[in-house]
Amino acid sequence: MIKQMIKNTLVLSALITSLYATSSDLIKQGEEVAVAGDCYACHTSGDGQQYGGGVSFPTPFGVVYSKNISPDKENGIGSYTYEEFSRAVRQGVSKRGNLYPAMPYDSFHLVTDDDTKALYAYFKSIPAVSQKNKDDEIFFPFNIRFGLKAWNLINLSSDTWKKDPTKSDAYNRGDYLTNSLGHCASCHTPRDLTMALDKSKHLEGNFIAGTMAPNISSKELIRQGWTQDSIIAILKHGYSTRGTILGHMTPITYHSLSNLNDKDLNAMAVYLLNSDKKVEEKALTFNKHNKKDPGFALYAGYCASCHGMNGQGIPNTAPAMAGNGTLNQEEPLNTIYTLLYGIKIQRYSQVNAFPAMPSYNFSDEELKDLVNYLQNTFTNLNKTYTKEEIIEFKEKVISGAH
Ligand code: HEC
Ligand code: HEC
Ligand code: HEC
Structure with missing residues (x-):
């Protein structure tokens, strides 16, 4: 009998350990997903608490503030079910109503169910902060969140991300990271008159707040002489043989890209260049000085x-x-x-x-x-x-x- 009890306890403790391991693995995965989605930079203001929101985003209609997404019940997402959380992150509809697209759900709608579940587990596990949300400063009539519903209907595709079976695993992983969590399009793709991403000009460059988020389509990157190595270098370290990162791209490098693992960075470079084969480094252009100029x-x-x-x-x-x-x-x-x-x-x-x-x-x-x-x-x-x-x-x- 005692033997049986010991056996039961062992089985039970093994079960608990394995349950615990699964949930802590899920949280760990969620943390990596949050890094790839750069949630921190947009949801933590310089003088504010971690994930307390309050970062300002100027839009053509006024200023929107990011929100508290810590598990605080009153100010954050503490009372959100998984479905409610997933709808906010992927469809841009939170308990507050329709979100302004300053939250990049026009890219995040491609995030997989697995990654969204992991994200939810992670955000439920971090410390709750009680920082109050700021009121948005949006002009009438755009301050009515209901109006965004129409925008969502027109502009938000309900497609989730699909693997391209004709391409390599690295290309597919790079496509996923670039276009869903990485939300690179939100700066590098031009927008049309309704402020929706112009899908016919994917990653072909967009002028934002004084700087150009340049054309990073594979054709242009290859013309400029980028290789997998120089792209990995600029994403990871902020500098490369082809120059450095500056302006609005810098926080993305600091909080997100520099923390990705080398395999994921390589996958992004394979996707951006649309080439699994290593692109050869070309000599850097120096056409000699013309001293009379x-x-x-x-x-x-x-x-x-x-x-x-x-x-x-x-x-x-x-x-x-x-x-x-x-x-x-x-x-x-x-x-x-x-x-x-x-x-x-x-x-x-x-x-x-x-x-x-x-x-x-x-x-x-x-x-x-x-x-x-x-x-x-x-x-x-x-x-x-x-x-x-x-x-x-x-x-x-x-x-x-x-
Ligand atoms: C480019 C900036 C940006 C990034 C990146 C970003 N967010 Fe947001 N997020 C916002 C803004 C701005 C809002 C508020 C929009 C509004 O109120 O209309 C918001 C709102 C939200 C909301 C709704 C909160 C509520 O209660 O209404 C959730 C949930 C959320 N974000 C989660 C995330 C997660 C998780 C990530 C990372 C995967 C993330 N966000 C990345 C800018 C961003
Ligand atoms: C005191 C040193 C210094 C001087 C002088 C200087 N630069 Fe720079 N320049 C830098 C540094 C450092 C960076 C990169 C900074 C960063 O991205 O963090 C840079 C970046 C640039 C860039 C952006 C390219 C890239 O890859 O980041 C251009 C273009 C540039 N410099 C042109 C010039 C020109 C033209 C002059 C002369 C009028 C000049 N610089 C003088 C230090 C200097
Ligand atoms: C918040 C806006 C923003 C986001 C999001 C963003 N970028 Fe950028 N990016 C810029 C700006 C602005 C520049 C131009 C300044 C510079 O050269 O560093 C730039 C420059 C670059 C460059 C260097 C091009 C060159 O010629 O020097 C690469 C490569 C790049 N981005 C890739 C990406 C990738 C990949 C993502 C998604 C993971 C991304 N960017 C997300 C704004 C952004």
Whole structure:
């Protein structure tokens, strides 16, 4: 009899351990899903509590604040069932009503059931914080959440993510991470007049708040000379042979991408380049200096000390200009942004940071000479802008940045 009891206790404790292991595995998975979905950066404000919400998102209709998503019953998601949580994250309908698409459910609707269940388990397990939600500052008539229902009906596809059986596992994993949790489209895909993602121009670039989230379609990345290695490097460390991350992309790198494992980063690079085979690294473009060009004196005088005389860059000081992705973009918006505002010291991960780049007060004439010189010397774009075109780009950057 005692033997039997001991046996029962052993069976029971093994059962409890295995139950516990499953739920802690699920929570662990949920934590990884939360990192890939960058929930933290959008739901934790600088002076606020962890996952207490309160980050402001300007929209054409006014300011929306992210919400408390800790398991606090009164202010957070403590009283949400799994179905209610899943509807908020994937369909954009919470207990408050229809959510504004500042919450990227136009990408998150592709998140799988398994990952959503894990997310729910994780958010139920973190510490509850009592931070109160801020009232949104949306103008009439858009302050009626009901109106968003119509938006959802028009714009939200109910498709969940589907595997493409003609592609490799790595490509499929990269597709899933990029287009669901990574919500890369929310910045890199242009929007139409109703503010919905323009699916016909997937990842082909979008101008947001003064900077261009550039075209990252495979065709464009390959034209610019990106490889799996340089894409993995820029996502993981914030810098690569093709330059660094700056602007609104920086928090994504810091909180999300730099914490993904190498297999997932490789999968994203395979998907972005649409190639399982390693793309060969091309030599960085340096077309020799033309010392008679007025841009040469500007480059040599103001830039070469950090970016290298031949644009080769200096390790841990400044990225290469030769073959640089920013210079290589279809329009010089981010180059002009960088020259007007400089780049303050920014961290890309717990271990990686670059020093600051100063801002400059160039005349429009100098800006034109310098931008043309950079493009003609360090890329194969073969574009020369007039002063009027440069002024137009500059005004676009300034009005977007304010
Ligand atoms: C790009 C920013 C952004 C990201 C990334 C983001 N959220 Fe949100 N989220 C928001 C904003 C803004 C709102 C508030 C929208 C509103 O009130 O209309 C919101 C609302 C929510 C709500 C509804 C809360 C409620 O009670 O109404 C939930 C749940 C939620 N987010 C969960 C998540 C989870 C889980 C993740 C990560 C997988 C995530 N969010 C990632 C911006 C974001
Ligand atoms: C004091 C050193 C310094 C000087 C001088 C300097 N830069 Fe930079 N520059 C940097 C650093 C550091 C970065 C990257 C910062 C980051 O992304 O965190 C950078 C980034 C850039 C970028 C964005 C490309 C990328 O990959 O991030 C461009 C374009 C650029 N510099 C052009 C110039 C030009 C043109 C000049 C001269 C007018 C110049 N820089 C002068 C340090 C410098
Ligand atoms: C919050 C907006 C935002 C989101 C979300 C975002 N990006 Fe970006 N991204 C930008 C901006 C702005 C730039 C341009 C500045 C720069 O070059 O760093 C950029 C630059 C890049 C670059 C460098 C291109 C170059 O030429 O230097 C790559 C690669 C990239 N993003 C990939 C991604 C991927 C993959 C995702 C999804 C995991 C993503 N981005 C999500 C805003 C965003």
